[in-house]
Amino acid sequence: MEGLVMTAQIILSLSILVGLHEGGHLLAAKAFGMRVEQFSIGFPPKLFSFKWGETEYALSAIPLGGFVKISGMIDESLDTEAMKEPPKEYEFRAKPAWQRLIVMLGGIIVNVITGVIIFISLTYIFGDTYISKDAVNAKGGIVAYELAEEIGLKTGDKIVKINGQEFDDFQDLIDGKVFLADDAYYTVERDGKLVDVQIPGNFIENLNDEDAMARFIFPRFASVVGKVGENTLAERVGITEGDRILEISGTKVAFQDEVIKKLKGYDQDSIHLKVQRGDEILTFNEYFKNDTIIGYIPALDFDESTINYDLGQSITIGTQRAFGIVFLQIKAFGKMFSGELSVTKSLSGPIGIAKAYGGTWDWQRFWRMTGLLSMVLAFMNLLPIPALDGGHVMFLSYEIISGKKPSDGFLESAQKVGMVFLLLLMVFIIFNDIFKIEFIKDLFGLN
Known part of the structure; x- marks a missing residue:
């Protein structure tokens, strides 16, 4: 059940973020009069689609991304036949370089705005409890x-x-x-x-x-009893919530970690407990040969502090937290490239991300993870890799600065190289995720 909850959360989160990202491209393209042929959340095969105006809108089966097909653009479809004809006024390639640049940045900008809004909202609604x-x-x-x-x-x-x-x-x-x-x-x-x-x-x-x-x-935290487990030693001898364990078989304890340390490897047939209940000191003696725990969940008596923020404070703090994620990504990439961090240990894919959402549905955690993922996607998409938005931005920036447009043949080759690289990277990340799973590591003797 936990696996289903994790999967549902990451699919919903990615669907929201991909839809918004591709929507950023679509709106920018239409604003400049470009024809958008297809908008898809997910990769084929299609689950269902409909056509509105000149654009087909689709929901597809593989929820690992999405795409917008803009006429006259060398993209994942590699539709090179259309590129052999003279450019039409509604095509991507017919527009000025600065307009094409804004279209390619549209998805990244929307992801950044989404991440910032999520963190501002979380800060304003929940404040900080610590x-x-x-x-x-x-x-x-x-x-x-x-x-x-x-x-x-x-x-x-x-x-x-x-x-x-x-x-x-x-x-x-x-x-x-x-x-x-x-x-x-x-x-x-x-x-x-x-x-x-x-x-x-x-x-x-x-x-x-x-x-x-x-x-x-x-x-x-102190060795204070919270919930008593059923059919346990604690229940048998009458230990109740609020009791404090003072001594175990002659060893004084004040903290729960001392209780755990004393019981680890405990090899006596019986156990002697001294317990404080209010102003009373109670003692219990019990057979313990087949037991390894006393049988209670400790009371976590932490004093929490809460800070609430007004809207102005939330805007400042939420924005800092959103961009802080990007700065951490840059720092982590720098350490991976320098060899200080292991690539295999540092990279996580869909499985690792799904685990971060957790096995129970918590909306606050869901939106925090979605905001984090939105900023990470913006950063990753801006990397200057052909087939990513950042690759298009790199070539368009070159065109604007130099006044020379790379040839369609070069852009097509770069797109192919980028797609192969991204495909291999995705395979590597997914298998890296799989080999981080404990039973797989045990199976192959990696522990």
Whole structure:
């Protein structure tokens, strides 16, 4: 069921974004009197279509993109026969270079506007709800899991600065811009001293797996019982919500991570618990030979802070967040080209993106992911690769600057090369996604 929800979310999101992107091309083309023969969301085969005026509008079966076919333009259709005839006034090739440039930028511009509007709207509607650094540090600091321990963090550390800068939101510790910064580091308070913990330049590669953040850091929280599980030791002995575990078989505990650590590899036949309930201290002794857990979900007693923004603030903050995604993409590409980041670990395709949407339908997360994807698509489409909008923009910019138009034969060859490159890249990304799946890695002994 989770897989279906993920798939439905990414298909809906891509359909919205592709429709808007191609709509940007269509509206710009029609504004300059160009004939648009076909507008399609998805790639053939067609599911259904209708004709309105001179344009056929189609919904097609493969939801990995879309296209607008403009008369007189060398595009994915590679309709070279029509290009042998003299240009007609309504054709793309008959229009001034600046108009053709605006048409090719139309989809990118719409994606940028869409991403910015989404982030402004989310900021205005939901504001920011976060756990402050001070609240985390006041309650015991962080729990350092395996990935955190690898870089030198320890459970109980209180992180006070990021790259030498003050911060407030605990979530800032795992922001992508932290891991993509040069010579990144955390400053932590440990045993009354300040210590700098360096973050490796390629550390972000470790956070691409869906469970990676659960293996990094989390705010430390007290060993207080939340929900008690059915048919568990906790239920048998009468532990109830709100109880606080103080001691396990002679070992004092104050935090949930200490409870987990004590129970890991526990090999005694019975367990002795000391529990605080209100002003009472209760003790429980129970047979434990076949158990590995006490059987409760801990209460996460974090004090959350909320900030609401007016429209003016939302416009500023939302726009910064939208373009921040583009700057992170540029930074990540730079690190991949320099070899600091692994291409296979850093790139994600449809499967990886679908996982990011999550297995439950959450509209706030859906729109946040859609806004992020809109900005990423705008950036990717602007890359100067033939067959992408950026390739057309590159050739049109050359034409405007030099006053010389590349020949149709050159543009056709460039389009073919670009399409082959993009096809190979898509195959690589999809198979790279597949080989990131755990059971596939186990099957081929990649773990």
